[in-house]
Amino acid sequence: MSANTHVFTGGFSDPVFQSQSVFRMLMDGMARPGSVHAVEHDAGQPDPLGTAAGAIALTLCDHDTPVWLSAGFSKSSVGEWMGFHSGASLTREKAEARFAFVEAGAALSSFGLFSPGTQEYPDRSTTLVIEVAALGEGQSFTLSGPGILQSKSVEITGLPEAFLRLWADNRPLFPRGVDVILTAGRSFLCLPRTTKIVA
């Protein structure tokens, strides 16, 4: 038996309806980039994973979706917890990952090693779930693109330094590219590859 028995605890208390509720927020978030949503249900995730990131893992990951974890998460019991509750396998290869979870403050050097899909199958790309300090406060960014009427302004605290540059490199790959979900505690917002961001 593992000494970390807490990896067996947590998860949704009512998986069918709570994952439906989280998915509808994700769908609305992808359809309306920049809209901030708050997860009401507890995911019972271990530190340092946030509630929203934990709920997203429980909602979308399973044995079909290899998961990549950033260094901070790899050192914790997050991987074992995800494996037990979702059945997802962990991968060290960024290119194989369908989902990648990145802890707050982690250095992002490139999206390049994550899968952007292929020109024929751009859906076979990684979705990155990146924890930031806060959403709805802090530095203001202007978003535009499909799902946004003219433009939308969002406030984000603790966006990784290189993010805007990496995102600007991601956009011209279209239809290939990674999609990003920013999480902060219980709240999250979605940035599909079509969204343009201006500081």
Add this chain to the structure above:
Amino acid sequence: MSADLATYNFAYLDEQTKRMIRRAILKAIAIPGYQVPFASREMPMPYGWGTGGVQVTASIIGPEDVLKVIDQGADDTTNAVSIRAFFQKVADVAVTTHTKDATIIQTRHRIPEQKLTEGQVLVYQVPIPEPLRFLEPRETETRKMHALEEYGLMHVKLYEDIAINGRISKTYAYPVKVDGRYVMDPSPTPKFDNPKMHMSDALQLFGAGREKRIYAVPPHTEVVSLDFEDYPFEIQTFEQDCALCGAHGVYLDEVVLDDKGGRMFVCSDTDHCEDRREHGHVGAMLAPNQEAAE
């Protein structure tokens, strides 16, 4: 949960299937107009009855949703009635025929006349999702054409229409370009409905069960019908008004009344027609009855 629902998971599909479809939906929204392959399941209804739309609806629906199902604009035809009954049985959700009250509208081949609003989701049942399929039967080739944004063949098809018929003769499933990138089949809706897809406030999801494809148009997204500068895209127009509610500028169905050439034109969107009649609008064929009643 009541005992008679215990044999099925909520909304019929198992949770792993829902997760797979949900992931496909998120990617479809992120790449507007691109057809995402998905592992379509056998459903308890034949292909062609909307198995794609049903799987999309089953994956997104929750207990708080209000569902409306239409078939060619009508709430009361076989396909609409049976799919509505299916979701009442397996998901126990509220249903409505009123467009404005619905949160999810599953449709076979029409877009409601009433403007859809933010927060509503329109789910289309799609028979053949590939707009290039009748021009190029090989999937490997059509996929390459989408990858290279090589849509010349579609323009040749439209041009040949003009050369032979003097106009673009396609009246339904009229190809559109989404967000300036992917050419997409809007499902066999009449081309009358194409302008409603452009910059819609509602999210539009498309499910093709037999062909195993899901695609999407996010809200506020450009949807342009293909055409030529000298042969611009035009929608159908009707000389008559609706015979029951007198509506003008809506899509009308022609109904043959007898074998002496008698016919009437009525709204294809039954909810729109009923709503107008409730508000006192009267068409040509209802007017005499009303006078007799007074």
